[in-house]
Amino acid sequence: MMLLPCPWCGPRSATEFRFCGEAGEAGARPDPATATPEQWRRYLYLHANPRGWSTESWYHGSGCRRYFTAERHTLTNEVRSTTAAGGAP
Amino acid sequence: MFATSNGNGHRRNGNGTRPRGYSAWDLVRHGITGSDWPRAWREHDLRDHYDVVIIGGGVHGLAAAHYLAQNHGITDVAVLDRSWIGGGGSGRNTSILRSNYLTPDGVRFYDRSVKLYEHLAADLNFNVMFSQRGHLTLAHNDASLRTMRWRTEVNKLQGVDSEVIDADEVKKLVPYLDTSSDTRYPILGALYHPPGGIVRHDAVVWGYARAADAHGVHIHQKTEVTGIDVERGRVTGVQTSRGRIATGTVLNATAGWSSLISDMAGVAMPVQTFPLQAAVTEPVKPFLDTVVVSGTLHVYVSQTDRGELVFGASVDPFASYSIRGSLEFSEGIAGHVLELMPALSRMRLLRQWAGLCDMTPDYSPIMGPTEVEGFYVDVGWGTYGFKAGPVSGEAMADCIAAGRPPEIISAFGLDRFLAGRLVGEKGAAAVGH
Amino acid sequence: MTILPITRSTATSGRLGPQPGEVIDRHRTLDFTWNGRVLQGHPGDTLASALTAAGERVLSRSYKYHRPRGLSTASYLDPGALFQVGDEPNVRGAHRLLREGDDVRSQNTWPSLAFDLKAVNGLAGRFLAPGFYYKTFIKPERLWPSYEKVLRTFVHAGEISPVPGTEVYDKRYAHPDVVVAGGGPAGMAAAVAAARAGASVLLVEEEHQLGGHLRWGGSAELAALRELTAAVAAEPGIEVMTDSVAGARFDDNWIPIVQRSLPGVAERLVKARAKTLVVAAGLIERPYVFAGNDLPGVLLSTGVRRLVNLHAVRPGQRAVVLTANPDGDAAAADLARVGVDVAAVIDARRGEGIVAAHGRGGVQSVELTGGRRVEADLLVTAVGWTAPTSLLNQSGDDPVYDPRTARFRPDPARLPDNVLAAGGIVGEGSTDELVAHGDATGREAARRAARVARRLAAVPTAVTTPRPPVPQPDAAPVVVPELVTPDHPELFTNGTGGFVDQCEDVGLKELRTAIREGYDSVELLKRYTTATMGPTQGKLETVNMVAVLAQATGRTMAETGTTTWRPMYAPVTLGALAGRPSEPVRYSPMQPWHERHGAVPLVAGQWIRPEHYGDPAAEVTAVRTRVGIIDVTPIGKLDLRGPDIPKLLELLYVNKWQRLAVGRVRYGVMCAEDGVVLDDGVTGRLGEDHYLCSTTSSGAATVWEWVENWLQTAHPEWQVHVTPVTTAYASINVAGPHSRELVGRLVEGLDLASEAFGYMNVRSATVAGVADCVLWRIGFTGELSYEIHVPAAYGLHVWERLMAAGEDLGVTPFGVEAQRILRLEKGHAIVGQDTDGLTQGFSAGLGDLIKLDKPDFAGKPELAWQHERGGHPRLVGLRPVDPTIVPPEASQILDRDGSIAGRITSSRMSPTLGRAICLGQLEPDLAEIGTRVTVRHPDGRDVVAEVTDPVHVDPEGARQRV
Structure with missing residues (x-):
């Protein structure tokens, strides 16, 4: 598998990480107080499935145990950027 | 849209005949005369209109075309494939058939598929080499033994042959399995499903292609769909790399690419595309008569009639459209196979490959109409699409002919996700080959 | 056409006198058995060279027709030399080195190699068209299982013993700057140049020695080999791995290398994360397709040169050589030098050709274009080369056919920055030119490796541990000289017949038949005929198959394209891929006590726990x-x-x-x-x-x-x-x-x-x-x-x-x-047993616990809607009316009409109550306490049970509150 540049630990084999699916605004959690069933289930089940650049969440389970966001190309598995959850580093 | 199920009045591409001419006698006749066999399917110019356009020339798309013609007389049908027929999941799977599912809906559906497979060779006049050699799902802990029993009981109530057997009986069926108690994951027993087995996957594709062609269906290989025209909520045409086709009915049967095709029609799909890898070893003399599956060890293995072992596992750990495969897959599969059958360490892995699976949240397919009129889907097949090919083709043909889903697929509609009515196969399907 | 006078050889043994580049140790002799007969060879012999030296010509029988087969490539790929050695099946006999006492057997022959009963299939060949099994055995359906059993007896392979071997397999990680795949002149030069530029290098060679084709060359090649070998040895930054294969290239240059012939381990898998990969895989000589091309005695020029120059083995007595290139000429010269009668040299560059090889059990004569027949027991072909581009394909480059040089060629421009190609796989040249190409490529690989190292080090991280020093900034890209490949005639088949795939026994005529049936793309043709799917993985056969397809369809080779080269480059044992068993186990600190006191172990995920100490009811x-x-x-x-x-x-x-x-x-x-x-x-x-x-x-x-x-x-x-x-x-x-x-x-x-x-x-x-x-x-x-x-x-x-x-x-x-x-007596549900992957909170007996008046919690909206909807299954207690019947867990609960209305999720005989008690999931209309339901026991009986509160013992909870 490819290398993933963890924002905390540097480039590591993807085997150290867990893929957590779509990240960013599109996959954001609706307000549970006002969400309609349709809105809530879109959040649960309907995620982007691009053949190209994808913004997604990863967890470095065998490393720093931090979540971060990665921009990855789903055909080449190239990773062009990673951002730590909650900001820095 | 098709008012009658016999499709009267529909234009036919050719003479609707069943393919014939494959038999031992014909083999001898051609051997003696040296005469050519007829083409299994023909090439055609792309027409600018078809009544039905099926996207995806795999077993699902071709079976749907065949049953549209055979069962409903709808023969003005084009099957489009971006590469060669059977080049996607249909030619990349591990060709395991079974019907021992967990939910009554699932069992009934796959049982129909196995029944169709049992007579497919005769129906298509093409030997698909369905080998009903039995299917073993190993239990390594009491929780999986409990799930096996659950499946068995549901199966039996649906009339499907399944039973839970103990480790000694497992050993009798597969002597190479290490059933001793001092392994890391001891084999406590298994779900034994005698009608399960393997089939020659490519032959199923070719058999359906040949039969559909004989009915007048046009098969267009190397024809990539680049767009779907929708006007006022209705499908009006398909854009392809070879030109536009006007049509009022489109079936999306494209597995790993299904969300890309549905996006063209503006229909969102609750699927994520994951690679599923498989591998084959060099041949050795036959020693493994049944299909062996271990959910705990994420592996399934069978031996082909050529003597090769075919291995599969669960999908890759992250979504991707890459079919380059990974070393981790073959390392994992080898380790797990040797956990089960330690005598195989000298066997050699010959090649590995990957296919693309459109995984749904409830490990069940999405079949039927969509919010766009005339746009049908037969997708979400995840890792178990091949075994459902015939029944899916039959049901989708019914669905397209009648304009509404038949009872057998009523649980699998696209609307179930927003309605929160998921199908309960999730428990059993984690690695369910 | 040159017809040489016949001169009878005086040699009776197949072993020649000493050769300048030979790799055998003549001072020692090894005994081995061949189908039970004791034979001798020397250290350095392959199984196949020892057999050939001992006069054996037929080494195997073919897959479908059981035709006799002998050596052709005399290399790892040789399809005619797959043996069973002791317990090990499918051993590459032209690669595996001979060991004292080897028990070598031919595979899939009965009753013997010389007289094989299934050879009658050869007579029936005209009826066994490709895919014949798809066209017959269709009716009656009930007989198919019997047909299938017969088909399975034809499997062409060795046997695997049911007894696990005792050998050990190993793994190792490596983080080299450069992996060089291929240890011929270009690969050796690339490794030396990269190492001199400061890179750490793994130099991987499939054969037992470095040197590639230099090893079976003449004195100039042997001199160049000595020089390169010394240069490699002088670089401490190079780790040489011979008898090793770089099996694949995965994302970010993740490269599995299988090392064989190591002391103490059967095979070792080296997992290398290379900063750059140099593919220097050389060229594979391609067989020629013509009638009789599978007869024992038809060899490729490289096969002949290996046998003569490496193993000092005479491949025949009287030879015809078909040559289209200098290697074929060199083979003819080698044969003449060692006293083989070279009866004819047929030069394809001058338009000369052959029609067919004739003979029973081996070549006896060769029919030349024009009709003339030449008696010979050896036919050598040198008709062209295939570039083994697997690792380049896996890096993203699809090779394109070049008619001028008659091969599919890689385009280095399509490769990612961290993959380079050197030497013969790119183009031909003299030894000096190949070395120069390798040298420049090696320097460039080292430069790019330094760039990759800098890029990896540049990833910002929160941790500020000291980093290893990063290599100096880039020099300018190295200019790699071009290798100018001479024109080569396009020679794939002369159209007279023969076998395109000798592993799978697929003939030219069969391919053509299949193409006419509509299997007219490379992938369909491959799948339908199984051509290229055998143990050689298409390395010898694919291009010929493409050529046959192109001819039959009127398309060009480039339009026809080729198949995808998938991992692994060479087959890898499951043992090497698995390594040593590595399933983790967890124990509590009290485990020694449990073991001393008779605890029965229970596997619970990663943990091993005491299930009981002998009598759970007493506990x-x-x-x-x-x-x-x-x-x-x-x-x-x-x-x-x-x-x-x-x-x-x-x-x-x-x-x-x-x-x-x-x-x-x-x-x-x-x-x-x-x-x-x-x-x-x-x-x-x-x-x-x-x-x-x-x-x-x-x-x-x-x-x-x-x-x-x-x-x-x-x-x-x-x-x-x-x-x-x-x-x-x-x-x-x-x-x-x-x-x-x-x-x-x-x-x-x-x-x-x-x-x-x-x-x-x-x-x-x-x-x-x-x-x-x-x-x-x-x-x-x-x-x-x-x-x-x-x-x-x-x-x-x-x-x-x-x-x-x-x-x-x-x-x-x-x-x-x-x-x-x-806990069952107490009615406590176990998550995952009394619930499943779709059980929502209100179906798990949690109704009183779920606080929908909280502003938010995970899953709240769905639980609120579940509550509104109602009608969901309930978790209930159940007691069989007959207290002695304990329905097994997963027994189904049936509705009055026989449909499934629920299931038993937990079930035990209660020692406290002296009766069977259960928990179950049940449809709401049956879930009222006191309702009697039908439980289908797995033995087929229907058992009546009564719905109860889930808590069977002490429902007030008095005992736990004292």
Whole structure:
């Protein structure tokens, strides 16, 4: 598998990480107080499935145990950027 | 849209005949005369209109075309494939058939598929080499033994042959399995499903292609769909790399690419595309008569009639459209196979490959109409699409002919996700080959 | 055309006199057996060279037609030399080195290699068209299983023993700057140049020695080989791996290398993350397709040169050489030099050709274009080359056919920056030119490796540990000289017949038939005829198949294209891929005690736990009447610290947490966002900002990630720190009416009286002299009980002290089975057993726990809608009317019409009640207490059961509150 540049630990084999699916605004959690069933289930089940650049969440389970966001190309598995959850580093 | 199920009045591409001419006698006749066999399917110019356009020339798309013609007389049908027929999941799977599912809906559906497979060779006049050699799902802990029993009981109530057997009986069926108690994951027993087995996957594709062609269906290989025209909520045409086709009915049967095709029609799909890898070893003399599956060890293995072992596992750990495969897959599969059958360490892995699976949240397919009129889907097949090919083709043909889903697929509609009515196969399907 | 005069050879043995480049040790002799007959060879011989030297010509029988086959490539790829060696099947006989005592057998021959009964298939060949099995055995359907059994007896392979071998396989990680795949002149030069530029290099060569084609060359080649070998040896930065294969190239240059012939291990898998990869795989000589091309005695020029120059073996007595290139000329010269009669040299560059080889059991004559026949027992072909582009394909480059040089060629421009190609795979040249190309490519590989190293080091990280020094900034790109490949005639088949794939026994005519049937793309043709799918993986056959297809369809070779070269480049044993067994196992610190006391082990995920100590029912009775202790170390434990913990717990759990006082414990259930029950456990508040949270043992890792996800992504502003402490503590549950007495004997500084330490409270205390133990007064068993979390190093000590101190109280160790019975009697559901992957909260008996008036918690909307909808299944208690019948778990509960209305999820004989008791999931209309339902026993009986409250024993909970 490819290398993933963890924002905390540097480039590591993807085997150290867990893929957590779509990240960013599109996959954001609706307000549970006002969400309609349709809105809530879109959040649960309907995620982007691009053949190209994808913004997604990863967890470095065998490393720093931090979540971060990665921009990855789903055909080449190239990773062009990673951002730590909650900001820095 | 098709008012009658016999499709009267529909234009036919050719003479609707069943393919014939494959038999031992014909083999001898051609051997003696040296005469050519007829083409299994023909090439055609792309027409600018078809009544039905099926996207995806795999077993699902071709079976749907065949049953549209055979069962409903709808023969003005084009099957489009971006590469060669059977080049996607249909030619990349591990060709395991079974019907021992967990939910009554699932069992009934796959049982129909196995029944169709049992007579497919005769129906298509093409030997698909369905080998009903039995299917073993190993239990390594009491929780999986409990799930096996659950499946068995549901199966039996649906009339499907399944039973839970103990480790000694497992050993009798597969002597190479290490059933001793001092392994890391001891084999406590298994779900034994005698009608399960393997089939020659490519032959199923070719058999359906040949039969559909004989009915007048046009098969267009190397024809990539680049767009779907929708006007006022209705499908009006398909854009392809070879030109536009006007049509009022489109079936999306494209597995790993299904969300890309549905996006063209503006229909969102609750699927994520994951690679599923498989591998084959060099041949050795036959020693493994049944299909062996271990959910705990994420592996399934069978031996082909050529003597090769075919291995599969669960999908890759992250979504991707890459079919380059990974070393981790073959390392994992080898380790797990040797956990089960330690005598195989000298066997050699010959090649590995990957296919693309459109995984749904409830490990069940999405079949039927969509919010766009005339746009049908037969997708979400995840890792178990091949075994459902015939029944899916039959049901989708019914669905397209009648304009509404038949009872057998009523649980699998696209609307179930927003309605929160998921199908309960999730428990059993984690690695369910 | 040159017809040479016949000169009879005087040699009787197949072994020639000493050759300049030979690799055999003539001073030593090795005995081995061939189909039971004792033969001799020398160290350095391959199995096949030793057999050829001993005069053996027929080495195998073919797959379908059982035709006799001999050597052709005399290399790893040789399809005619697959042997069974002892217990090992499919050994590459033209590669494997001979060892003393080898038991070598031909495969798939019966009754013998010389007389093979299945050779009658050859007579029936005209009826066994490709895919003949698709066209017959169709009817009657009932006979297909019998046909299939017959088909399976034709499997063309060795046998695998059912007894596991004792050999060891190994793995190793490597982080080289450069991997060079291929140790010919270009690869050796590339490795030396890269190493001189400061790179660490793995130089990987499939053969037993470095040197590639130089090894079987003349004196100039041998001199160049000596020079290159010395240069490689002089570079400490190069690690040489011979008899090793770079099997694949995965993303980011993740390269598996299989090392063979190592001392102590059968094979070793080296997993290399190379900063750059140089593919210097050379060229593979391509066979020619013509009638009789599979007869023993038809060899490729490289095969002949290997046999003569490396192994000093005479491949025949009288030869015809078909040559289209200098290598064919060199083979003819080699043969003449060692005294083989070269009866004819047919030069394809001058338009000369052959029609067919004739003979029974081997070549006897060659028919030349024009009709003339030449007697010969050896036909050598040198008709062109195939570039083995597998690793380049896997890097993203699809090779394109070049008619001028008659091969598919890679385009280095399409390769990613970290993959380069050197030497023959790119183009031809003199030894000097190949070395120069390798040298420049090696320098460029080192330069790019330094760039990759800098890029990797440039990833910003929070940790500021010192980094290794990063190589100097780039020099300018190295200019790699071009290798100018001379024109080569396009020679694939002369159209007269023969076999395109000798592994699979697929002939030219069969391919053409299949193409006319419509299998007219490379992938369809391959799948339909199985051509290229055998052990040589298409390396010898694919291009010829493409050529046949192109000719038959009128398309060009480039339009026809080629198949995808998939991993592995060469077959790899499962043993090497698996390495040593590495399934992790977890034990509690008390495991030695359990083993000494007869515990029956239970595999529970990663953990091994005591299922029971002999009599689970007695263990239950001990807990209900006296006192028992159980090892519950695998329970997941999270230590939570910080002021915002209540907010976190409110979000995670369906119930309320804001008012949990210090010293109190509460049971909680968490659901996922779809409302499905995720996990449960108790959480105690140890201090103002300090909690200890427990999870199920199987859910520990999942819950920890779930908690971190909420904290890191949704609420990074919350101050909560989570530490997993599952194995920091050994956990012991002391349960039963005498548990207070027992714990009281060991605890210091803690009043166990109910009013001081009541039900659902938590305290820290010293137990058996061990400070900082955490005690929870909870009751999964329904009895008065204390769960003691002991610093792990003292777990065994505290366990043994409990057993000793409680001897007079009748303290009894109990296992998982007794605990399951106890909790079932008490009606406690187990997540994952009494619920499944779609069970939402209100179907798990949690109705009173779920607080929909909380503003938010995970899964709340779905649970609210489930509550509104109603009609969901219920978790109920069940009691068979016949108290002696214990319906197995997963027995189905049937509605009046026979449809499934639920299932038994837990079921045991209750020692306390003396009757069968169950939990089950049931449709709501049957879930009223007192309803009688039908349970379908797996043995086919229908058993009547009555719906009850889930709590079977002590529904008031009096026993646990004392």
